[in-house]
Amino acid sequence: MLIKNGKVIIFEENDVKVKESDIEVENNIIKKIAKSIEPDINEKIIDATGKVVMPGLINTHAHIAMSIFRGTFEGCNLYTWLNEKIWPIEAKLTKEDVYNASMLSILEMISTGTTCVNDHYFMSEEIRKALEESKLRAMITRVLMDTDGEEASKKRIEEFVDLYESRDETNELITYSVSPHGLYTCSGKLLKEARELAIKYNLPIHTHFLESIDEIEDIKRMHGEEASKVLKKYFSEIHTILAHGVKLNDEDVEILKTMNCSIAHNPISNFRLGCKIADVTKYLQNGINVALGTDGQGSGNNLDMFETMKIAALAQGGIHENEARIDSKEVIKMATINGAKLLGIDKKVGSIEEGKNADIIIVDISKKLDNIKMIPNNDIISNLVYNTEGRNVDTTIVNGEILMENREIKFIKIEEILKRFS
Numbered sequence: 031m032l033i034k035n036g037k038v039i040i041f042e043e044n045d046v047k048v049k050e051s052d053i054e055v056e057n058n059i060i061k062k063i064a065k066s067i068e069p070d071i072n073e074k075i076i077d078a079t080g081k082v083v084m085p086g087l088i089n090t091h092a093h094i095a096m097s098i099f100r101g102t103f104e105g106c107n108l109y110t111w112l113n114e115k116i117w118p119i120e121a122k123l124t125k126e127d128v129y130n131a132s133m134l135s136i137l138e139m140i141s142t143g144t145t146c147v148n149d150h151y152f153m154s155e156e157i158r159k160a161l162e163e164s165k166l167r168a169m170i171t172r173v174l175m176d177t178d179g180e181e182a183s184k185k186r187i188e189e190f191v192d193l194y195e196s197r198d199e200t201n202e203l204i205t206y207s208v209s210p211h212g213l214y215t216c217s218g219k220l221l222k223e224a225r226e227l228a229i230k231y232n233l234p235i236h237t238h239f240l241e242s243i244d245e246i247e248d249i250k251r252m253h254g255e256e257a258s259k260v261l262k263k264y265f266s267e268i269h270t271i272l273a274h275g276v277k278l279n280d281e282d283v284e285i286l287k288t289m290n291c292s293i294a295h296n297p298i299s300n301f302r303l304g305c306k307i308a309d310v311t312k313y314l315q316n317g318i319n320v321a322l323g324t325d326g327q328g329s330g331n332n333l334d335m336f337e338t339m340k341i342a343a344l345a346q347g348g349i350h351e352n353e354a355r356i357d358s359k360e361v362i363k364m365a366t367i368n369g370a371k372l373l374g375i376d377k378k379v380g381s382i383e384e385g386k387n388a389d390i391i392i393v394d395i396s397k398k399l400d401n402i403k404m405i406p407n408n409d410i411i412s413n414l415v416y417n418t419e420g421r422n423v424d425t426t427i428v429n430g431e432i433l434m435e436n437r438e439i440k441f442i443k444i445e446e447i448l449k450r451f452s
């Protein structure tokens with residue numbers, strides 16, 4: 031495959047640059063990036079003239095089956111939302127619900143430029159089935175918790191082991207994490223079991239961490255010390271993915287700096303649940319890797335990572351008055367290469383580089399009424415963050431396979447999926 035004449039987003043010497051180039055993809059690998067590459071006979075050519083070619087977006091924290099909760103339960107805090115609204119309904123979900131809702135989210139991701147998602151849910155065989163059919167890249171899991179007793183917890187661990195043991199080892203697109211729900215919903219015993227599973231299978235931990243103010247005291251009460259100390263006690267040397275990290279104080283930042291961890295920042299979900307906002311400028315300044323996520327649609331509204339990039343950039347202006355804060359170049363990296371680092375796959379994806387797997391999206395920035403917000407296009411990177419929407423994505427490629435071309439989805443029957451929803 032040869033992608034011709036695009037404005038390619040390249041990460042170079044800590045900078046983000048736009049370069050007019052062709053990209054040649056052989057099988058699933060980016061083979062060559064250069065000007066005026068001559069096509070081979072029978073090579074598929076994608077004309078990207080007037081379009082941006084960039085690394086696929088990586089959504090580092092989501093619950094894709096939660097598309098069914100879109101537009102519900104506004105104005106709750108996290109605890110009320112989980113305990114009184116979400117969990118009672120989730121207890122009644124069928125496998126079919128989880129499959130259909132996941133498929134709807136996958137359509138949303140492919141059509142808005144996400145090429146990889148880090149999911150956190152249950153009935154994950156259904157989620158895996160949907161992902162395999164649609165050929166998206168993902169990390170999946172079976173969430174663990176034990177607030178409802180030992181038996182229920184044991185069953186969840188068994189389900190996780192079944193999920194992992196039944197994996198298709200030839201499918202390199204799907205990887206796994208061990209996922210204690212959060213420190214306020216898991217006992218020390220369960221955190222220890224999660225640690226043992228992560229070591230046994232050599233998998234990362236993916237957990238909610240200090241998302242809301244209520245957790246701070248609850249975790250102290252349950253575990254006898256502050257959240258970061260609990261985290262360090264169980265997962266000190268383990269690759270750990272922390273969703274949210276809104277409520278980190280300076281001591282927490284110092285502790286996290288000593289760990290092998292990244293933060294998945296979900297600004298829209300945090301705003302919607304009234305959790306305030308993480309000071310990700312400070313985390314990044316302290317050398318902690320921060321990437322972006324949407325959370326599930328119940329709290330994050332949608333899976334459009336362009337919207338998340340914009341809100342992530344703007345929100346820092348709400349806490350940093352007259353101070354340096356993240357800019358659009360930093361935000362593009364948070365949505366791509368930082369996400370790949372968070373998942374431990376940055377040698378494979380997250381940037382457009384020769385030798386990496388071809389997870390690429392093409393964004394239409396051509397001069398037309400639909401793109402009026404981008405004109406004049408004084409700064410492509412700024413426009414990508416502040417004035418681009420998921421629906422501007424024209425083509426989505428994962429591992430060298432075209433999942434959407436000119437907004438035509440390849441492996442999913444859209445009408446079949448849409449008719450299952452109101």
Ligand SMILES: [Zn+2]
Nearest residue numbers: 238273325326
């Ligand atoms: Zn979440």
